[in-house]
Amino acid sequence: MKRNLFITFEGPEGAGKTTILTKIVERLEQLKIDIMATREPGGIEIAEKIREVILNPEHTAMDERTEALLYAAARSQHFFEKVEPAIQKGKLVLCDRFIDSSLAYQGYARGIGIDEVLAINEFAIGKRMPDLTILFDLEPKVGLARIHSHNDREVNRLDVESLSFHEKVREGYQLLVKRYPNRIKVVNADQPIDKVVEDVWHLLSETLEESK
Numbered sequence: 001m002k003r004n005l006f007i008t009f010e011g012p013e014g015a016g017k018t019t020i021l022t023k024i025v026e027r028l029e030q031l032k033i034d035i036m037a038t039r040e041p042g043g044i045e046i047a048e049k050i051r052e053v054i055l056n057p058e059h060t061a062m063d064e065r066t067e068a069l070l071y072a073a074a075r076s077q078h079f080f081e082k083v084e085p086a087i088q089k090g091k092l093v094l095c096d097r098f099i100d101s102s103l104a105y106q107g108y109a110r111g112i113g114i115d116e117v118l119a120i121n122e123f124a125i126g127k128r129m130p131d132l133t134i135l136f137d138l139e140p141k142v143g144l145a146r147i148h149s150h151n152d153r154e155v156n157r158l159d160v161e162s163l164s165f166h167e168k169v170r171e172g173y174q175l176l177v178k179r180y181p182n183r184i185k186v187v188n189a190d191q192p193i194d195k196v197v198e199d200v201w202h203l204l205s206e207t208l209e210e211s212k
Ligand SMILES: Nc1ncnc2c1ncn2[C@@H]1O[C@H](COP(=O)(O)OP(=O)(O)OP(=O)(O)O)[C@@H](O)[C@H]1O
Pocket: 011, 012, 013, 014, 015, 016, 017, 018, 019, 020, 146, 147, 150, 189, 190, 191, 192, 193, 196
């Protein structure tokens, strides 16, 4: 089944985006919906290389503008090489993080400015925005505790920022919900995994119905 939709998952560290995305992909595949799941930063070779540079915990000297530009560069390559062609082929594209991460982390939490970071991204990908963005909301300390309790999870340069930085990220996302109320829908990520899956499925089903 062809769907031509672009759906993104957003939220702070350890909110469960990747876990839930995997479960949602399984359900969509059972319904024979033609999907492509990917992630940012990364998803293709060049962007995965940029990811290594941005997230390397040794790169403590990275300037915040360099960081914003690198995320936008990875996004541009990933979008035009992988995301847009898949949408054009009629796939439903699910992406773990996208532009709202830049707006919340670099624009708001780093203090560069949401509009300034939006402008960099408009250079990178034009005015393209997802059809639906699901924001996994939870207290940063809960998400950070989740990722630190799992030894197999790589700890990256952003994870080790202060709790107040991660609290600003959450505030940034809340501002984005006010700015894009029709596109960004919030789920409570501080619930059992199965309940979060159901809440996400409900939002996704509404968008799938509307797109028929
Ligand atoms: N609802 C939940 N309740 C409890 N633990 C959860 C829940 N969702 C995910 N987890 C666990 O929390 C950890 C982080 O989950 P996951 O990697 O999916 O989060 P994420 O949002 O993708 O994180 P990041 O953006 O930091 O990579 C995993 O160990 C996962 O099993």
